[in-house]
Amino acid sequence: MTTANCSGNEELDFRLIFGEDGQQQSLGPADLEPDDNSSFYIVNVGQPQTVPNQPIGVPRHGPQTHAPLVPAHRAYDSAYEPQGSKYGPSVGRRAFECPSIQITSISPSCLQDMEAGRGAGREGEEQHLSRGHLYLPLDVAYRDASLSPSPCSSLSSRSWFSDASSCGSFSPAFDDVETELNEAAARFTLGSPLASPADEPWPPQPGLPPLRPPALLHSPRASVTDENWLSPRPPSRPSSRPASPCGKRRHSSAELCHPGPASPRLSPAPTPGASPRGSVTEDSWAGYPSVAGPPPFHCCSSELDVPSKTRKTSPARPALCSQADPAPEDPGSGSPSRETPAEDPHGPKKDGPPEQFLSVPSHLTWSKPKPGHTPIFRASSLPPLDWPLPSQFGQYELQVEVHPKAHHRAHYETEGSRGAVKAASGGHPVVKLIGYNEKPVNLQMFIGTADDRYLRPHAFYQVHRITGKTVATPSQEIIITSTKVLEIPLLPENNMSASIDCAGILKLRNSDIELRKGETDIGRKNTRVRAVFRVHVPQPGGKVLSLQAASIPVSRSAC
DNA sequence: CGAGGAAAATTC
DNA sequence: GAATTTTCCTCG
Numbered sequence: 001m002t003t004a005n006c007s008g009n010e011e012l013d014f015r016l017i018f019g020e021d022g023q024q025q026s027l028g029p030a031d032l033e034p035d036d037n038s039s040f041y042i043v044n045v046g047q048p049q050t051v052p053n054q055p056i057g058v059p060r061h062g063p064q065t066h067a068p069l070v071p072a073h074r075a076y077d078s079a080y081e082p083q084g085s086k087y088g089p090s091v092g093r094r095a096f097e098c099p100s101i102q103i104t105s106i107s108p109s110c111l112q113d114m115e116a117g118r119g120a121g122r123e124g125e126e127q128h129l130s131r132g133h134l135y136l137p138l139d140v141a142y143r144d145a146s147l148s149p150s151p152c153s154s155l156s157s158r159s160w161f162s163d164a165s166s167c168g169s170f171s172p173a174f175d176d177v178e179t180e181l182n183e184a185a186a187r188f189t190l191g192s193p194l195a196s197p198a199d200e201p202w203p204p205q206p207g208l209p210p211l212r213p214p215a216l217l218h219s220p221r222a223s224v225t226d227e228n229w230l231s232p233r234p235p236s237r238p239s240s241r242p243a244s245p246c247g248k249r250r251h252s253s254a255e256l257c258h259p260g261p262a263s264p265r266l267s268p269a270p271t272p273g274a275s276p277r278g279s280v281t282e283d284s285w286a287g288y289p290s291v292a293g294p295p296p297f298h299c300c301s302s303e304l305d306v307p308s309k310t311r312k313t314s315p316a317r318p319a320l321c322s323q324a325d326p327a328p329e330d331p332g333s334g335s336p337s338r339e340t341p342a343e344d345p346h347g348p349k350k351d352g353p354p355e356q357f358l359s360v361p362s363h364l365t366w367s368k369p370k371p372g373h374t375p376i377f378r379a380s381s382l383p384p385l386d387w388p389l390p391s392q393f394g395q396y397e398l399q400v401e402v403h404p405k406a407h408h409r410a411h412y413e414t415e416g417s418r419g420a421v422k423a424a425s426g427g428h429p430v431v432k433l434i435g436y437n438e439k440p441v442n443l444q445m446f447i448g449t450a451d452d453r454y455l456r457p458h459a460f461y462q463v464h465r466i467t468g469k470t471v472a473t474p475s476q477e478i479i480i481t482s483t484k485v486l487e488i489p490l491l492p493e494n495n496m497s498a499s500i501d502c503a504g505i506l507k508l509r510n511s512d513i514e515l516r517k518g519e520t521d522i523g524r525k526n527t528r529v530r531a532v533f534r535v536h537v538p539q540p541g542g543k544v545l546s547l548q549a550a551s552i553p554v555s556r557s558a559c
Numbered sequence: 560c561g562a563g564g565a566a567a568a569t570t571c
Numbered sequence: 572g573a574a575t576t577t578t579c580c581t582c583g
Contacts, residue, residue: 409562414578419561468560510576511569524570524575 375546376539382546385446385483386456389534389548395435398535398547401497402430408554410461410505410529420466420501421531421554429551431533432497433490443498443535445486447505450528450553457483459513460523463531464504475502490535505529505554528553 375389383389391398404421411418423429431443447461462484465477475488486503490496510523531551536544 411561412577416560416562466560470560507577527575 376543377536377546379536379538379542379544382536382544385448385480385485385532385534386454388455389546391547391549393545393547396537396545396547397434398533398549399432399434400429400531400533400549400551401432402427402499403552404429404500404531404554406552406554407556408505409556410507411464412507412509417464417466417504420471420504428499428501429503429531430497430499431490431549432495433535433537433547434496436537437492437496439538440489440491441496441535441537442487443490443533444480445488445500445503445531445533446480446483448530448532448550450530450555455530455532455548455550457481457532458529459516459519459521460508460510460526461529462506462508464506466502466504471502473499473502500531503531528555530554 375383375393377383402423402425405424408421409418420428431445433441433443445463447458447463448455449458463477463486464484465475465486473488475486478485478487484506488498488500488502490498508523510526513519513521513523530553532548533550534546534548536546539545
């Protein structure tokens with residue numbers, strides 16, 4: 001059957017192959033290209049693509065336009081795939097909650113069954129998933145078991161699957177860069193909450209490899225969206241402290257996006273019955289259905305499965321607001337990957353988010369940049385935020401010229417902003433793109449883990465856009481696979497350099513994030529973060545060169 | 560708004 | 572009970 005071996009953290013060996021006859025076949029890099037004649041596919045390998053950073057002024061279109069706002073991070077869980085899913089039906093990218101590879105051998109008849117089972121409870125699904133399917137329930141327990149809390153960088157639960165290096169086996173397939181890299185990722189990243197099967201044609205469009213039938217991808221349960229963001233937060237701190245920030249005098253900027261009292265992003269949702277967890281985490285964001293309207297919050301959740309561990313304080317939690325700030329400024333910098341609800345026709349649908357399968361974190365397969373890998377992507381298919389990228393490639397280099405101070409106190413939603421991250425020198429961090437000076441490009445920034453082995457969006461922290469007279473650098477917030485990303489223009493006239501004086505750090509409550517379905521990291525003592533910068537440099541042929549640079553670790557992000 | 564500090568609440 | 576996390580208060 002399907003086998004996914006994770007030997008140690010360093011070595012990950014995937015052997016997932018099954019033919020129609022049920023015989024195991026070996027899967028090699030070359031096998032990454034789905035064969036129409038074969039009925040097996042690897043689903044949800046990799047992460048949803050983020051939208052490429054396009055030159056300022058150029059509106060982005062793409063996968064990331066869905067508007068879910070959730071705390072960033074977890075790219076792996078963010079189901080997200082190139083918009084339009086031209087590669088096939090969109091499967092919730094979060095098809096799998098845990099790292100795994102699902103191989104499915106689907107026959108036409110089988111598809112029907114599955115289709116029938118779609119929408120049914122898990123039980124029903126399991127029935128349909130027989131041979132050739134590795135079915136991994138999303139049960140939280142599953143992840144917990146593997147969870148290895150590692151305070152510092154949230155390697156924690158994920159450490160088991162380990163470092164990217166472990167995925168070497170798949171890497172080769174992507175060595176061919178621009179050619180197949182994106183396609184492969186797109187094809188194998190089937191799960192995308194954004195595009196629900198319902199919206200996507202099935203079978204896949206002609207010419208495209210058949211993908212897993214919607215049924216397999218669909219989770220009977222609430223979509224990621226519902227479960228996370230939309231869910232109201234469980235009341236916590238019954239006692240003296242009022243639950244949510246609502247009653248408090250201070251509100252985070254996030255509130256701007258939130259209609260209600262709840263904080264903008266993570267605050268509890270007002271709607272009763274919603275899931276207790278709803279946090280702004282990445283999961284939730286990604287799953288947030290695109291609603292017309294800027295604020296991708298979710299105020300209501302259908303998710304009933306409420307973790308026992310909940311915070312009593314806030315009745316509901318506000319969803320992360322991707323565009324809390326419309327970012328009036330820098331209109332021209334159209335962010336490619338903006339996940340504005342309105343922009344994402346394929347945004348996550350409530351009905352669509354598949355969560356019944358454990359997803360295979362992208363890092364599993366592409367954790368670390370490999371020497372031979374070319375960080376060139378199609379503009380329409382940018383690498384996920386947790387995808388390792390080099391800081392330098394050829395003549396280009398993204399460099400953090402001035403690093404932030406080693407210490408910064410992040411603010412909670414319940415507090416006012418604590419200002420932008422500063423540099424040790426007293427100024428602000430400075431990032432520069434070397435080797436390119438042709439036209440403006442967007443510099444993306446998000447808060448990542450301090451984990452040296454696996455840099456990815458931090459589950460407990462989000463970048464926070466600072467505005468005001470003290471801020472000279474224009475910026476705008478976008479949400480990419482549930483991670484808040486700040487976009488700052490790098491202009492030729494400024495030597496493609498930018499002073500990051502507009503980025504603060506928002507601390508999400510541990511309880512909110514940890515309760516998130518699928519979340520395995522723990523927040524306690526996980527207080528080190530890094531500012532991660534990315535830039536997508538336009539290349540001939542509609543491709544972009546993606547570079548990434550991270551700052552030194554910043555600790556005590558929360559006080 | 561941006562900080563710094565401290566009390567209150569949680570966790571371990 | 573100690574360590575941490577969160578929230579509340581104050582001040583400039």
